[in-house]
Amino acid sequence: MKKYLVFLEQRDGIVKNTSLELWHKLQELAAPHHNIVVCGILVGGVNLQQLAAELFGKGVIYHAGDERLMLYNSAYYAQIVAELFQREAFQALFFADTILSRELAPKLSVLLHASLLSGTPIFDGAGVDCGSVRPVYSASAAVSFQPERSTRIYTVTSFLKSENTLSTRHIEFKALEPHCFFDVDNSFPFIRRVVMLEGVQDLTEAAIIVGGGRGVGSPEGFVLLEQLALLLGGVPGASRAVVDEGWRPHSEQIGQTGRMVTPLLYFACGISGSVQHLAGIGSATTIVAINSDPHAPIFDSADFGIIGDVSLVLPKLIAALQDFLKKK
Amino acid sequence: MNIAVCVCQVPDTASVIGFVDGTRDLSRVNEVMNPYDEYALEEAVRLKERFSGSVVTAFSVAPPSAKEMLRKALAMGADRAVLVSGTEVSDPYQTALALSRSLSSYYANTLPDLVFCGKQSTDFQSAQVPLMLAELLGMGAVAGIRSLSTSAEGLRAEREIEGGVESYDLHYPALFSVEKGLNIPRKTTIKSVIEARKKTIDIFPLSLDATPFVVMKTITPLERKKKCQFVLDEKELIRLLGEERNLL
Ligand SMILES: Cc1cc2nc3c(=O)[nH]c(=O)nc-3n(C[C@H](O)[C@H](O)[C@H](O)COP(=O)(O)OP(=O)(O)OC[C@H]3O[C@@H](n4cnc5c(N)ncnc54)[C@H](O)[C@@H]3O)c2cc1C
Ligand SMILES: Nc1ncnc2c1ncn2[C@@H]1O[C@H](COP(=O)(O)O)[C@@H](O)[C@H]1O
Numbered sequence: 001m002k003k004y005l006v007f008l009e010q011r012d013g014i015v016k017n018t019s020l021e022l023w024h025k026l027q028e029l030a031a032p033h034h035n036i037v038v039c040g041i042l043v044g045g046v047n048l049q050q051l052a053a054e055l056f057g058k059g060v061i062y063h064a065g066d067e068r069l070m071l072y073n074s075a076y077y078a079q080i081v082a083e084l085f086q087r088e089a090f091q092a093l094f095f096a097d098t099i100l101s102r103e104l105a106p107k108l109s110v111l112l113h114a115s116l117l118s119g120t121p122i123f124d125g126a127g128v129d130c131g132s133v134r135p136v137y138s139a140s141a142a143v144s145f146q147p148e149r150s151t152r153i154y155t156v157t158s159f160l161k162s163e164n165t166l167s168t169r170h171i172e173f174k175a176l177e178p179h180c181f182f183d184v185d186n187s188f189p190f191i192r193r194v195v196m197l198e199g200v201q202d203l204t205e206a207a208i209i210v211g212g213g214r215g216v217g218s219p220e221g222f223v224l225l226e227q228l229a230l231l232l233g234g235v236p237g238a239s240r241a242v243v244d245e246g247w248r249p250h251s252e253q254i255g256q257t258g259r260m261v262t263p264l265l266y267f268a269c270g271i272s273g274s275v276q277h278l279a280g281i282g283s284a285t286t287i288v289a290i291n292s293d294p295h296a297p298i299f300d301s302a303d304f305g306i307i308g309d310v311s312l313v314l315p316k317l318i319a320a321l322q323d324f325l326k327k328k
Numbered sequence: 329m330n331i332a333v334c335v336c337q338v339p340d341t342a343s344v345i346g347f348v349d350g351t352r353d354l355s356r357v358n359e360v361m362n363p364y365d366e367y368a369l370e371e372a373v374r375l376k377e378r379f380s381g382s383v384v385t386a387f388s389v390a391p392p393s394a395k396e397m398l399r400k401a402l403a404m405g406a407d408r409a410v411l412v413s414g415t416e417v418s419d420p421y422q423t424a425l426a427l428s429r430s431l432s433s434y435y436a437n438t439l440p441d442l443v444f445c446g447k448q449s450t451d452f453q454s455a456q457v458p459l460m461l462a463e464l465l466g467m468g469a470v471a472g473i474r475s476l477s478t479s480a481e482g483l484r485a486e487r488e489i490e491g492g493v494e495s496y497d498l499h500y501p502a503l504f505s506v507e508k509g510l511n512i513p514r515k516t517t518i519k520s521v522i523e524a525r526k527k528t529i530d531i532f533p534l535s536l537d538a539t540p541f542v543v544m545k546t547i548t549p550l551e552r553k554k555k556c557q558f559v560l561d562e563k564e565l566i567r568l569l570g571e572e573r574n575l576l
Contacts, residue, residue, distance in 0.1 A: 016490075072494075075468070099489045103471040106459035109421065115541040116420070118454055131542075135550060136452050137345050141352075143452075144545045188468040189498040192484075202490035208575075232576065250474070250509040251488050256341065256450050257363055257508045265575045276341050278552060286573055288565065289556070304565060305556045316562040324566045324576065 001035050005090040007081065008042045008061070009100055012196070013070070015042070015051055018096035018205060022156055026094060027057030027166055041084055041176075043077050044069045048173050056166035064176040072100060075188035078107045084176065085112060090151075097155040098204075105153050115147030118155045119260075121283065138256055138275050139282030157262060157283070201235045203252065208234030209263045211254055211281075212242060215270020215291060216310055219247040224314040225269060231321055237261065239271050255280035270310045273298025290314070329382040330440040331372045333406065334427055334461070335365040337390055337397050338451040347549045361397045364446025366404070366513040367506045372444050373405035374511065375478060383407050385434070389417055389426045395529055402524035403516040410434060414533035419540035424460035430532050431465065439465060443503040447472045458505035469503040470496050474510055 006026055008019045023040060030036035040061035042051075048063065055061075064080050081104070085093060093108065095101035097119055109116035120132035131146040132154065203209060210229040212222055222236060229236050238248035240255055254261055256279040266284040270291060271277060278301055281287065289302035290313050299305045306313055337359040339345065346353030369386065376382040386401035388394050389412040398409035412430045417423045431440065443465075448455035455471070462469030475486040483498040487507065516524075559565045570576040 074470075078463075099472065099487070102455050103459055103469075106420070106424075106456040107463045109456070109541065110424070110460050110463040113541075116456060117542065118456060131545065136547075137339065138341060138450075139552065140345055140550055141347070141547050142550050143547045146543050146545045147541070148539065148543055149541055189470050189485075189496045189502065191494050192497045193495040194489075194492055195495075196492035200491045205490060250507075253508070260453075265569065282550070282552065286569070286575060287554070288569070299556045299558075300553050302556045303554055304568060305558045306560075306562070306565060307558065313562065317565065320563045320566045321576070323563075324570050328570075328576075 001037065002092075003037045003039065003088065003090045004030070004092045004094060005081075005085060005088075006038060006040045007093065007095045007101070007104075008040050009096065009098060010042065010044050010046050011194075013044070013046045015046060015054075016096060016098070018098065020054060022094060022096045024056060024166060025156075027059075031057075031166065031168075039088070039090070041081055043080055044071075052169075052171060052173070055171055056169055058168055058170035060172050060174050062174050062176045071191045071194070073188070073190055074103055074107060078104055078111060080176065082108055082111045085151075092151065093153045095153070095155045097157045101155045105155050109153055112151055112153070113149060114151040114153045115149040116153045116155075117145055117147060119157050120154045121157045135282050138279035140275070157260075203235060203237055203254065203259045203261050206235045206261070207263055208232045208265045209237045209254070209261055209284075210234055210267045210269065211237035211239065211271055212248070212269045212310075213239035213271030213277075214241040214245075215272075216242065216247075217270070221311060222248065224311070224318070225267075228267070228314060228318055228321070231318065231325065232265075234263070234265070237266075239274075239277050268298050268302065269314065271298055272296050273301055290317075329375065329379050329442065330435060331375060331382055331384045332431055332435075332440040332443045333365070333369050333372045333384060333386045333401070334443065334445045334457070335369065335386050335388050335397065335401055336362050336423075336446075336449055336457075337388070337394050338362045338449050341450065345549075347547070350546060350548065352547055359393070359397070361400055362446050362449045364448060364450070364506065364508065367508060367510045368444035368446050368504075369401055369404050369406060370511045370513040371476065371504075371506060372442070373514075375442070376405070376407075378478075385410060385440075387412060387427060387430060387434075389413075389415075389423050389430075398529050399521075399524050400516065402527045402529075403520040404514060405520070408527070409529045410532050411529055412532045412534050415536045417536070417540075418544070419542045420454050420456035420460060421541040422536060422538060424457050424464055425538055426534055426536055427457070427461050428464035429536075430534055431461075434532070439467060439501040441500045443467065443501070445503065445505045447505045447507050455505070458503060462503040465503070467501050467503045468498055469505075470498070471505045472507045473504050474507045476504065476510065 117132040256276040262283040445458035
């Protein structure tokens with residue numbers, strides 16, 4: 001019998017899409033095998049009815065719904081997950097690869113003496129028991145990592161999105177009682193405030209990203225990129241050069257010292273294609289480059305290219321897209 | 329205030345990693361300080377300049393060749409540097425364990441007031457060592473901070489999360505891993521480099537009894553090159569993306 005635990009991450013009472021996708025992916029993997037059990041853990045208050053309507057598969061979801069757990073707290077969260085993991089003798093713990101998981105997973109690796117495989121990209125049935133293969137050295141090489149411990153923790157980046165083939169719904173919610181550790185130790189960091197930026201989709205979760213570099217010319221030049229992103233339901237991104245110029249916020253930087261992104265479609269507008277930038281878009285499925293220099297290295301990594309001035313190409317591209325969307 | 333900064337070496341991004349028979353050839357690689365660790369070090373040095381009597385110590389678990397990098401840490405303003413050697417660490421857990429043992433020993437089983445790490449190393453990008461270290465030391469920690477304000481009583485840190493910003497309140501002692509944007513690291517000057525030559529680098533011999541949690545099995549070069557299809561017309565591009573690739 002194999003027992004897997006999925007961490008379902010919530011913010012403001014809403015379970016993240018990436019967590020739900022991961023849950024469904026594991027359910028699909030487990031479905032043909034009767035000896036694999038997939039359970040979930042949810043920390044913080046959520047509307048369980050609403051969640052139940054969104055979830056397919058079977059298994060138990062343990063819910064620690066105490067008010068005080070609404071806001072993330074690394075010490076409490078780690079303790080709750082570790083206790084359940086040990087009590088129910090799970091073999092593997094899965095997180096969607098997020099900022100929160102990158103903080104909790106290393107703590108849990110130490111607490112549980114479990115092998116941690118972070119940023120495990122695509123994940124197939126075999127992936128659970130063998131290791132993980134992921135890009136290193138600015139995505140110039142791939143390394144396979146082998147877990148040495150019998151318990152494992154994975155943070156899973158992107159997986160081939162599959163059509164939902166699940167139809168069963170046998171999910172049981174079990175309450176996890178809050179523990180008395182709340183007031184025992186107040187020396188740990190606690191969140192004072194969370195400010196969510198309205199309507200901002202995170203780069204790492206975006207399916208379409210319109211990236212801009214120095215070739216965009218000015219902060220004002222990014223208006224066109226924002227327009228294109230809006231039409232496509234995507235988000236703008238940036239090279240380090242423009243972040244360092246102060247044209248765009250740091251949170252938009254893509255690359256080795258920025259975000260690693262995994263969009264289905266990436267536009268590189270006026271971006272030369274330095275190794276450091278390419279390191280962040282190695283997992284993008286389709287790349288379109290727009291650059292005035294036919295020899296720009298970005299074209300070597302692109303699927304489609306337009307040679308031209310971004311300020312002239314983008315308006316035409318936007319018009320063509322509007323036409324296309326109207327006809328659709 | 330005692331401030332520890334953990335620094336590691338990574339190949340300079342311009343270096344070419346070679347491959348021979350399925351293993352790495354690092355002979356043409358130039359090792360530099362992990363860029364994120366420069367932000368960590370800069371933050372520590374700025375605090376030292378504000379709180380007089382503070383001591384900044386840089387720690388690295390690395391082979392003796394890392395002394396050059398530790399010299400740079402000293403030139404950037406660290407007071408002391410400790411090279412933890414004698415043991416070969418092969419995964420983040422062993423690294424964190426080596427750091428926690430050397431920090432405990434160096435500070436005589438008390439905790440430093442602050443520990444700074446980089447958010448991640450740019451070669452393997454595991455981003456595991458800092459939080460593992462915090463757990464081993466039993467310190468409160470926040471990963472990937474982009475701003476920090478300190479007073480004698482406590483600490484306030486901010487970090488970006490998906491679609492928002494979290495603000496944290498913390499007590500001393502605390503560990504932070506730092507994100508780009510926290511500060512702008514200073515450049516070393518000829519004077520600071522010469523002064524760094526006068527400082528000593530302590531060697532801390534350590535042998536670890538713990539086995540790694542994860543081992544690296546194979547490494548293979550990744551081909552990133554694609555065959556670019558040049559398109560002359562924007563309409564044609566939209567058609568290709570929309571109809572052929574079904575992306576729009
Ligand atoms: C340690 C380290 C870490 C780094 N990390 C990152 C990182 O995370 N992310 C990152 O992006 N970079 C990073 N860099 C920087 C990287 O090396 C490059 O300097 C940077 O990516 C260049 O940005 P760019 O392509 O916007 O600008 P440039 O290299 O200046 O390229 C501009 C491009 O725009 C084109 N262009 C100019 N005008 C037009 C026009 N009107 N229309 C169309 N095209 C035009 C030019 O032909 C050129 O190709 C890092 C560097 C170091 C040393
Ligand atoms: N060998 C090491 N010696 C000292 N600090 C390290 C070492 N490896 C990693 N670190 C610290 O941990 C951070 C994150 O590294 P990593 O977990 O390897 O991505 C680095 O930026 C350093 O601050």
